[in-house]
Amino acid sequence: MMHIKGNQCCCSFDDCRNTAEWLLSRTRHRPKIGIICGSGLGLLVDSASRKQSFRYEDIPNFPASTVAGHEGCLVFGDLKEKPCVFMQGRFHLYEGYSMCKVTFPVRIFKLLGVETVIVTNASGSLSQDFKVGDIMIIKDHINLPGFAGQHPLCGPNDERFGIRFPCMSDAYSEELRKLALDTSAELGYSDFVHEGVYCMVSGPNFETVAEARMLHILGSDSVGMSTIPEVTVAKHCGLRVFGLSLITNKVPLDYSSEEKVNHEEVLQISKMRAEMVQSLIYAMIAKYDINELNQSVQMNCQN
Numbered sequence: 013m014m015h016i017k018g019n020q021c022c023c024s025f026d027d028c029r030n031t032a033e034w035l036l037s038r039t040r041h042r043p044k045i046g047i048i049c050g051s052g053l054g055l056l057v058d059s060a061s062r063k064q065s066f067r068y069e070d071i072p073n074f075p076a077s078t079v080a081g082h083e084g085c086l087v088f089g090d091l092k093e094k095p096c097v098f099m100q101g102r103f104h105l106y107e108g109y110s111m112c113k114v115t116f117p118v119r120i121f122k123l124l125g126v127e128t129v130i131v132t133n134a135s136g137s138l139s140q141d142f143k144v145g146d147i148m149i150i151k152d153h154i155n156l157p158g159f160a161g162q163h164p165l166c167g168p169n170d171e172r173f174g175i176r177f178p179c180m181s182d183a184y185s186e187e188l189r190k191l192a193l194d195t196s197a198e199l200g201y202s203d204f205v206h207e208g209v210y211c212m213v214s215g216p217n218f219e220t221v222a223e224a225r226m227l228h229i230l231g232s233d234s235v236g237m238s239t240i241p242e243v244t245v246a247k248h249c250g251l252r253v254f255g256l257s258l259i260t261n262k263v264p265l266d267y268s269s270e271e272k273v274n275h276e277e278v279l280q281i282s283k284m285r286a287e288m289v290q291s292l293i294y295a296m297i298a299k300y301d302i303n304e305l306n307q308s309v310q311m312n313c314q315n
């Protein structure tokens with residue numbers, strides 16, 4: 013689905029600005045960190061203080077959440093005294109939304125003044141090294157829908173967001189990945205926190221055995237149906253990105269496998285391990301020096 017109306021993007025700069033201004037005129041929060049909660053991970057919001065919540069259906073131009081485990085609320089609040097905004101529920105291509113709609117909230121983050129985006133998701137493991145319940149720090153990605161032209165930056169480029177040909181080889185902040193690994197070690201999580209490559213498929217079906225084998229051969233450690241469009245748009249508009257993938261299932265790589273992946277299992281594992289994902293993110297944010305990081309964002313994000 014192309015996100016073009018005539019020669020205009022269906023989520024133009026003016027649409028984004030109107031939505032951001034609508035929110036800024038209704039909240040005193042001025043978030044610096046944007047957190048996107050993956051399937052079943054909405055409770056990452058729970059410990060935030062001074063919360064103010066908007067339902068997606070009430071926000072101008074916002075799509076609606078249609079997937080179980082994605083509540084559909086934009087929540088402002090502080091974590092460890094750092095001003096944050098949370099998406100409790102994200103949008104997926106398979107819901108029928110254009111890439112532009114899927115990534116619209118990331119541009120709203122940018123216009124709200126966010127500087128760092130933390131994306132989380134549930135994904136299936138393709139690596140023999142990962143177990144169900146492990147956390148994968150995303151070090152890189154394979155944008156499979158993007159190869160087929162389902163790319164959020166296709167269409168006219170608005171230079172107010174970013175340049176026509178953004179660099180993606182450093183999409184995931186090295187400093188934040190290091191902070192995550194160090195923090196995991198301090199929390200005693202090292203045995204189940206690993207770095208890896210996330211691959212996006214459009215979904216909504218889970219992979220066939222032949223597809224899973226192909227994705228693994230291509231270099232993917234885990235597979236899901238989200239995240240990469242958001243990361244691409246975040247990097248395009250100069251945001252610092254950190255990504256965490258919770259391994260909710262093993263993707264069958266063998267015809268004899270008894271595994272039959274289903275969304276209920278994905279949600280069940282997410283809910284079981286959400287507290288651990290939450291502890292890691294909170295501990296990272298506690299150590300996170302926004303001012304110090306801002307300087308390197310400016311240096312790194314010259315695009």
Ligand SMILES: O=P(O)(O)O[C@H]1O[C@H](CO)[C@@H](O)[C@H]1O
Nearest residue numbers: 050051133134237238275278
């Ligand atoms: O990526 P998130 O939104 O966490 O959700 C994952 O879980 C769902 C499948 O169970 C798919 O939407 C997949 O992308």
